[in-house]
Amino acid sequence: xxxxxxxxxxxxxxxxxxxxxxxxxxxxxxxxxxxxxxxxxxxxxxxxxxxxxxxxxxxxxxxxxxxxxxxxxxxxxxxxxxxxxxxxxxxxxxxxxxxxxxxxxxxxxxxxxxxxxxxxxxxxxxxxxxxxxxxxxxxxxxxxxxxxxxxxxxxxxxxxxxxxxxxxxxxxxxxxxxxxxxxxxxxxxxxxxxxxxxxxxxxxxxxxxxxxxxxxxxxxxxxxxxxxxxxxxxxxxxxxxxxxxxxxxxxxxxxxxxxxxxxxxxxxxxxxxxxxxxxxxxxxxxxxxxxxxxxxxxxxxxxxxxxxxxxxxxxxxxxxxxxxxxxxxxxxxxxxxxxxxxxxxxxxxxxxxxxxxxxxxxxxxxxxxxxxxxxxxxxxxxxxxxxxxxxxxxxxxxxxxxxxxxxxxx
Amino acid sequence: xxxxxxxxxxxxxxxxxxxxxxxxxxxxxxxxxxxxxxxxxxxxxxxxxxxxxxxxxxxxxxxxxxxxxxxxxxxxxxxxxxxxxxxxxxxxxxxxxxxxxxxxxxxxxxxxxxxxxxxxxxxxxxxxxxxxxxxxxxxxxxxxxxxxxxxxxxxxxxxxxxxxxxxxxxxxxxxxxxxxxxxxxxxxxxxxxxxxxxxxxxxxxxxxxxxxxxxxxxxxxxxxxxxxxxxxxxxxxxxxxxxxxxxxxxxxxxxxxxxxxxxxxxxxxxxxxxxxxxxxxxxxxxxxxxxxxxxxxxxxxxxxxxxxxxxxxxxxxxxxxxxxxxxxxxxxxxxxxxxxxxxxxxxxxxxxxxxxxxxxxxxxxxxxxxxxxxxxxxxxxxxxxxxxxxxxxxxxxxxxxxxxxxxxxx
Numbered sequence: 001x002x003x004x005x006x007x008x009x010x011x012x013x014x015x016x017x018x019x020x021x022x023x024x025x026x027x028x029x030x031x032x033x034x035x036x037x038x039x040x041x042x043x044x045x046x047x048x049x050x051x052x053x054x055x056x057x058x059x060x061x062x063x064x065x066x067x068x069x070x071x072x073x074x075x076x077x078x079x080x081x082x083x084x085x086x087x088x089x090x091x092x093x094x095x096x097x098x099x100x101x102x103x104x105x106x107x108x109x110x111x112x113x114x115x116x117x118x119x120x121x122x123x124x125x126x127x128x129x130x131x132x133x134x135x136x137x138x139x140x141x142x143x144x145x146x147x148x149x150x151x152x153x154x155x156x157x158x159x160x161x162x163x164x165x166x167x168x169x170x171x172x173x174x175x176x177x178x179x180x181x182x183x184x185x186x187x188x189x190x191x192x193x194x195x196x197x198x199x200x201x202x203x204x205x206x207x208x209x210x211x212x213x214x215x216x217x218x219x220x221x222x223x224x225x226x227x228x229x230x231x232x233x234x235x236x237x238x239x240x241x242x243x244x245x246x247x248x249x250x251x252x253x254x255x256x257x258x259x260x261x262x263x264x265x266x267x268x269x270x271x272x273x274x275x276x277x278x279x280x281x282x283x284x285x286x287x288x289x290x291x292x293x294x295x296x297x298x299x300x301x302x303x304x305x306x307x308x309x310x311x312x313x314x315x316x317x318x319x320x321x322x323x324x325x326x327x328x329x330x331x332x333x334x335x336x337x338x339x340x341x342x343x344x345x346x347x348x349x350x351x352x353x354x355x356x357x358x359x360x361x362x363x364x365x366x367x368x369x370x371x372x373x374x375x376x377x378x379x380x381x382x383x384x385x386x387x388x389x390x391x392x393x394x395x396x397x398x399x400x401x402x403x404x405x406x407x408x409x410x
Numbered sequence: 411x412x413x414x415x416x417x418x419x420x421x422x423x424x425x426x427x428x429x430x431x432x433x434x435x436x437x438x439x440x441x442x443x444x445x446x447x448x449x450x451x452x453x454x455x456x457x458x459x460x461x462x463x464x465x466x467x468x469x470x471x472x473x474x475x476x477x478x479x480x481x482x483x484x485x486x487x488x489x490x491x492x493x494x495x496x497x498x499x500x501x502x503x504x505x506x507x508x509x510x511x512x513x514x515x516x517x518x519x520x521x522x523x524x525x526x527x528x529x530x531x532x533x534x535x536x537x538x539x540x541x542x543x544x545x546x547x548x549x550x551x552x553x554x555x556x557x558x559x560x561x562x563x564x565x566x567x568x569x570x571x572x573x574x575x576x577x578x579x580x581x582x583x584x585x586x587x588x589x590x591x592x593x594x595x596x597x598x599x600x601x602x603x604x605x606x607x608x609x610x611x612x613x614x615x616x617x618x619x620x621x622x623x624x625x626x627x628x629x630x631x632x633x634x635x636x637x638x639x640x641x642x643x644x645x646x647x648x649x650x651x652x653x654x655x656x657x658x659x660x661x662x663x664x665x666x667x668x669x670x671x672x673x674x675x676x677x678x679x680x681x682x683x684x685x686x687x688x689x690x691x692x693x694x695x696x697x698x699x700x701x702x703x704x705x706x707x708x709x710x711x712x713x714x715x716x717x718x719x720x721x722x723x724x725x726x727x728x729x730x731x732x733x734x735x736x737x738x739x740x741x742x743x744x745x746x747x748x749x750x751x752x753x754x755x756x757x758x759x760x761x762x763x764x765x766x767x768x769x770x771x772x773x774x775x776x777x778x779x780x781x782x783x784x785x786x787x788x789x790x791x792x793x794x795x796x797x798x799x800x801x802x803x804x805x806x807x808x809x810x811x812x813x814x815x816x817x818x819x820x
Contacts, residue, residue, distance in 0.1 A: 113699030120413035289523030
């Protein structure tokens with residue numbers, strides 16, 4: 001008799017966005033005239049850069065001619081793209097990578113979800129809290145956790161990030177093996193300095209742990225001295241796997257291209273204590289269970305690295321970061337405590353009067369007709385916080401802040 | 411200390427294509443003037459259909475304008491494509507499906523590799539032999555096998571398919587839980603009748619087993635009465651998951667789009683014996699670890715279902731199937747025993763004089779300067795067989811057969 005993977009039954013259900021939709025629908029039903037502004041959206045809204053569009057068209061034409069048609073490409077991605085990634089994203093920061101250390105994929109969600117497959121089931125997983133749910137859920141599904149009790153999974157080490165510790169997670173007291181770090185952070189919009197990140201690299205080296213470094217938002221970093229890549233930290237190439245994406249960097253959320261860096265020097269152990277390169281395991285995983293990114297899309301991603309492409313995507317990022325500034329300053333002007341939004345498109349606010357996250361959601365919706373995301377949806381330490389994002393249009397962002405200033409009863 | 415997934419170490423290494431490349435390189439080095447023809451290729455060579463190209467261009471333009479730009483789409487695929495799939499591929503065969511039963515993905519390789527994740531580790535897996543390696547390797551990596559000994563994995567039930575049983579696998583004597591069937595078959599090019607397939611559906615219903623039905627080559631079926639979908643068989647909706655792809659149907663090997671059908675009525679059990687719908691588990695898997703297929707690509711796939719798209723892809727398939735006929739008849743004319751090539755783009759030949767697969771590879775390469783694929787590379791029962799494919803150009807196919815007739819010493 002075929003049996004299911006019962007680990008799936010431990011998952012409490014992806015309740016967050018369904019519940020948001022339910023509450024918004026109810027409000028709209030009762031207030032049909034309300035003009036709701038959505039600042040909860042974690043998705044880009046600006047169109048693809050002209051340089052990318054041009055490159056996509058050219059690649060489509062190639063696919064229509066026998067002489068230039070492309071069938072299966074390398075599962076790891078085309079070298080034309082990998083070389084641009086290394087030259088464009090790493091060489092300028094003094095990070096040297098081999099083409100075999102970069103794996104192009106259809107998205108960081110796939111990669112951060114799949115990476116745990118190459119690890120044993122008994123590893124102890126640490127996540128920051130609040131957190132992007134995929135890190136946790138993929139490990140639940142694989143069986144690396146116990147049951148879900150009181151908002152937490154047994155066996156998982158939660159690393160709280162809140163105003164009290166300035167959103168800098170403390171090193172775990174217990175020994176952990178797999179550590180997920182998202183910098184700049186989703187959902188808090190905060191980041192880590194080189195010195196703070198170095199503590200994690202040192203911990204991983206001392207404890208033979210692996211760091212999964214999700215830097216999907218690195219292009220939003222505005223301040224100097226904030227590391228864009230974990231490989232800027234000495235020793236990181238022994239312990240860290242880095243995830244990057246074109247989703248937020250170049251508006252590829254609906255176009256799908258990302259990449260994962262697995263240096264050949266990152267090792268984990270067999271039960272017998274032998275070191276084994278993770279690059280080889282990830283290559284085997286990808287060549288067995290993945291067939292590469294569309295040629296057309298890889299040509300689109302390549303265009304991001306052209307001088308025009310770079311200029312165009314920087315303008316789009318600046319557009320969003322101006323929104324972030326408007327939101328941040330607007331919220332501060334009415335006395336709210338605000339985090340993030342300086343090096344990331346996310347603004348994380350402390351709810352006023354110790355309201356819980358859902359109570360503030362209802363308040364913002366009913367008083368200002370604005371939809372955001374309750375912080376508690378990202379983990380127990382998100383309770384009492386609330387996420388707004390800079391991905392809306394300028395007009396809606398400005399209107400939303402005007403409403404918060406004039407309609408929200410604080 | 412982070413531990414690796416040691417199941418990966420059981421894999422003997424993907425030796426087949428590397429060894430082919432090595433032997434061809436050696437031969438070329440020693441015979442620089444030789445004009446080698448490759449009939450080993452499992453990849454399409456004809457360009458995308460004009461209707462698809464037009465649709466791709468249109469979608470690229472949409473992505474360049476704010477009003478029509480698309481960000482994250484549904485992980486399960488856009489309804490505009492799912493509805494076309496149901497209307498175009500299933501309704502004409504009397505198969506009714508709900509939009510929530512079809513999951514669009516980046517490829518059947520991903521789906522057949524990932525599907526095992528929603529099943530428990532103790533299930534017994536049956537594969538036909540020879541076989542597309544992903545079914546087996548993905549289960550090895552997940553830990554559903556023992557060690558690899560004498561060309562076989564412990565715990566796996568191999569179902570031999572050879573000339574003796576006319577490539578119709580016999581029902582397993584032992585009880586199995588997960589059954590992989592590829593029809594029309596890669597690598598043998600053979601197929602199953604409705605009556606033969608019904609035996610499998612009946613077996614699965616009686617034994618609470620699940621059938622993974624890979625019909626990536628269904629568009630190549632030429633004869634009537636060969637089932638295109640397993641859901642043409644009564645009761646299959648209780649026990650079968652079907653995989654389809656645009657790769658071979660519409661030349662999407664480098665464009666990446668496929669889909670998987672998981673009827674809501676397909677169930678597997680919990681340890682407590684409760685039935686649980688696999689549709690719900692697959693939906694959870696996909697929404698957690700996948701972020702959908704590029705909007706542009708889904709619009710390209712949609713165009714396959716337009717009247718012009720259908721006409722154009724049928725012409726391309728006919729082109730390949732004419733190649734298949736040329737190969738089949740050419741091989742038969744020199745007295746070789748040949749299978750497949752009637753309802754599939756693969757021709758499976760019995761090596762003459764009981765040569766082993768690699769000896770025939772060397773003979774074909776050195777005498778006729780043709781590269782094919784040794785059958786033993788697909789499993790122990792592939793020994794003594796050899797695969798040629800119809801995906802080359804007409805000119806090369808004709809030249810290859812001429813060489814086999816005139817140069818191969820039989």
